[in-house]
Amino acid sequence: MTRRSPLPVLFLVGFVVLLSSAAVRAETVRAVGAVGITVSDMDRALAFYRGILTFEPESDTEVAGDAYERLTGVFAARIRIVRLRLGSEAVELIQYLAPEGRPIPADSRSNDRWFQHIAIVTGDMDAAYARLRAARVRHASTGPQTLPAWNPSAGGIRAFYFKDPDGNPLEILQFPSDKGDPRWQRADGRLFLGIDHTAIVVADTDASLALYRDRLGLRIAGTSENYGTEQEHLNAVFGARLRITTLRAPSGPGIEFLEYLAPRDGRPAPADTRANDLWHEQVTLLTDDDPGPAAVALPDPALGLARAVMARDPDGHAYLLGNAFGHPLRTELSHE
Numbered sequence: 001m002t003r004r005s006p007l008p009v010l011f012l013v014g015f016v017v018l019l020s021s022a023a024v025r026a027e028t029v030r031a032v033g034a035v036g037i038t039v040s041d042m043d044r045a046l047a048f049y050r051g052i053l054t055f056e057p058e059s060d061t062e063v064a065g066d067a068y069e070r071l072t073g074v075f076a077a078r079i080r081i082v083r084l085r086l087g088s089e090a091v092e093l094i095q096y097l098a099p100e101g102r103p104i105p106a107d108s109r110s111n112d113r114w115f116q117h118i119a120i121v122t123g124d125m126d127a128a129y130a131r132l133r134a135a136r137v138r139h140a141s142t143g144p145q146t147l148p149a150w151n152p153s154a155g156g157i158r159a160f161y162f163k164d165p166d167g168n169p170l171e172i173l174q175f176p177s178d179k180g181d182p183r184w185q186r187a188d189g190r191l192f193l194g195i196d197h198t199a200i201v202v203a204d205t206d207a208s209l210a211l212y213r214d215r216l217g218l219r220i221a222g223t224s225e226n227y228g229t230e231q232e233h234l235n236a237v238f239g240a241r242l243r244i245t246t247l248r249a250p251s252g253p254g255i256e257f258l259e260y261l262a263p264r265d266g267r268p269a270p271a272d273t274r275a276n277d278l279w280h281e282q283v284t285l286l287t288d289d290d291p292g293p294a295a296v297a298l299p300d301p302a303l304g305l306a307r308a309v310m311a312r313d314p315d316g317h318a319y320l321l322g323n324a325f326g327h328p329l330r331t332e333l334s335h336e
Helices: 007-019 040-052 067-074 123-134 205-212 230-235
Strands: 027-041 054-066 078-086 089-099 118-121 158-163 169-175 194-201 219-227 239-250 254-262 281-287 305-312 318-324
Touching: 027 040, 027 318, 040 054, 040 078, 040 089, 067 305, 078 194, 089 194, 118 123, 123 158, 123 169, 158 230, 169 194, 194 205, 205 239, 205 254, 219 230, 219 254, 230 239
Parallel strands: 027 089, 118 169, 194 254, 281 318
Antiparallel strands: 027 281, 054 078, 078 089, 118 194, 158 169, 219 239, 239 254, 305 318
16 A cells, blocks of 8 residues: 655645755756646636637646645645647646635735746737727736837837736737747737747846756846836836846747846745645746656646656746656666
């Protein structure tokens, strides 16, 4: 008979992996996969992401059991996972049918360190904003902002923050012709083209680089320092001055750090955050290596992973490090 681990150990798994992450070899991540967004009502969320943002469904799965309890740290979990695609990228909407988690704090701001969003690219900001207005989405920005030309890294980019039905922040983004991936200039008649990156607020860029770049092997793809009235009204944070660092793997969307140099009053993520709380998001990092001794073998491809571990970065943002279903695992023998 298999003896199950006591529940308190489940809650420590992410932090144990984080503390031992020095053992993760550099360049282990070959792709950034789907971003998981926790929702409270799947049907309502699907009406929003499919009906307004034009995501297309790929799969709809319900899971439960010991493997998912150990992966997520949520006892007695029953989870519905719907995978949606937009262009070449995907999100996973995740509803905990049991137990339900806590809502996003009503006073959340863009500089709180539980902030995370996906940046959806459009080829026509005016038409995209009109569509969102017609759907009566909730604003997180004053309105679309055009970043100033004096900023060589970001000048000419247009952006707008808004919220999904649960209050999860989202961004629409339009690149000028001289910025962004060339594919973002090919609309092909579509209003929403794909996901450029997921952005996370961090307290210390260098501490985050020590994990994502130095241990997980992502590369820095761009940096900028953004401030001024356009940035303030985009983030709805007076006096906002941000150090922005974008990292990428060989494939998949980027991971963008947002470090608020000012103001410094953003709040840390609650220490008792769990995967069923609605402010919890998770990004999948695909590796060909063994994810480590804490990895869980998953009995089905609901998350597209054969073995995975959930860990948290220095600011509490969650990531799933795992092997894709059907992809060969690279193993290396120790000669110690």
